[in-house]
Amino acid sequence: MPTDPSASVLQPWQRPWYWCAPGEWSTFGWVIALHLLAAAGLILLPLPSWPVLAAAGGLIALGGLGTTVVYHRALSHCALALNPLVEQALILCAVGNGSGTPRTWVAMHRLHHATSDRHDDISSPHHGGFMWSHLRWLWQADQAPSERFAKDLHGHGYRFWSRAQVPVLALSLFGGLLWPGLGGADLLTAALWLGPLRLLWALHAQCAINSICHLGEPDAEHGSSRNVWWLTPFLLGQGENWHANHHRRPSDARLGRRAQIDFGWWTISVLRVCRLASRVRLAA
Numbered sequence: 001m002p003t004d005p006s007a008s009v010l011q012p013w014q015r016p017w018y019w020c021a022p023g024e025w026s027t028f029g030w031v032i033a034l035h036l037l038a039a040a041g042l043i044l045l046p047l048p049s050w051p052v053l054a055a056a057g058g059l060i061a062l063g064g065l066g067t068t069v070v071y072h073r074a075l076s077h078c079a080l081a082l083n084p085l086v087e088q089a090l091i092l093c094a095v096g097n098g099s100g101t102p103r104t105w106v107a108m109h110r111l112h113h114a115t116s117d118r119h120d121d122i123s124s125p126h127h128g129g130f131m132w133s134h135l136r137w138l139w140q141a142d143q144a145p146s147e148r149f150a151k152d153l154h155g156h157g158y159r160f161w162s163r164a165q166v167p168v169l170a171l172s173l174f175g176g177l178l179w180p181g182l183g184g185a186d187l188l189t190a191a192l193w194l195g196p197l198r199l200l201w202a203l204h205a206q207c208a209i210n211s212i213c214h215l216g217e218p219d220a221e222h223g224s225s226r227n228v229w230w231l232t233p234f235l236l237g238q239g240e241n242w243h244a245n246h247h248r249r250p251s252d253a254r255l256g257r258r259a260q261i262d263f264g265w266w267t268i269s270v271l272r273v274c275r276l277a278s279r280v281r282l283a284a
């Protein structure tokens with residue numbers, strides 16, 4: 001993508017929403033499929049049982065922790081180091097949450113910090129509006145080059161997830177069909193809530209950080225990033241919505257300050273007590 005604002009080349013946010021960047025058809029198809037499956041299921045199937053709802057919530061919480069603790073705080077910003085087994089288990093949760101592979105997520109996120117509020121900040125709502133920053137950039141923007149932005153993640157333990165992503169996502173999408181003791185409409189309902197609806201929730205929860213948390217007018221202190229308190233329940237309290245705190249102190253392992261709920265940080269604290277997290281960085 002050109003970095004010159006005066007360039008005459010059509011920018012991706014100026015194209016129709018269904019246009020895909022080279023190689024991004026699979027992302028587009030995934031997002032469309034999640035919305036169609038979730039909409040059809042909600043119309044055609046009954047509400048789930050409490051155990052199914054609790055399982056869906058638990059999977060959202062685990063997936064979100066994988067993304068915020070490992071992808072974001074540990075790998076992107078090196079704010080902590082994790083026991084390798086814990087790290088791999090949480091990467092599995094993040095991949096199953098639809099967050100992509102460690103290398104792709106970290107590369108895009110480091111690009112975001114390196115270019116924040118500039119012309120080449122590809123997910124900025126100040127380019128193409130809310131829907132661009134919330135969803136469209138996922139399939140309409142070029143990938144950040146991992147050789148440049150995630151060159152420290154080229155070990156086998158990270159490259160492995162490029163091959164594992166498709167089977168993990170297939171299991172994540174359809175795994176509800178393995179729910180024991182259910183049949184007929186009840187089984188389909190469980191599969192819908194554990195698969196497409198859970199993944200749709202996780203998708204929009206993550207995307208809200210790039211869109212809603214960057215809708216502010218840029219200022220000298222924290223750019224366009226904002227702390228958005230009302231996203232706390234939507235993110236199950238995992239702390240990513242304290243985004244202005246994060247832009248002010250990117251290498252701080254703690255995103256919430258004082259009374260701001262941050263389960264990601266509380267999880268790191270427990271892991272540190274259990275000697276499963278180390279080299280935890282905290283800003284003053």
Ligand SMILES: [Zn+2]
Pocket residue numbers: 112209210214225243247
């Ligand atoms: Zn940001």
Ligand SMILES: [Zn+2]
Pocket residue numbers: 072076077109113246250
């Ligand atoms: Zn960050």
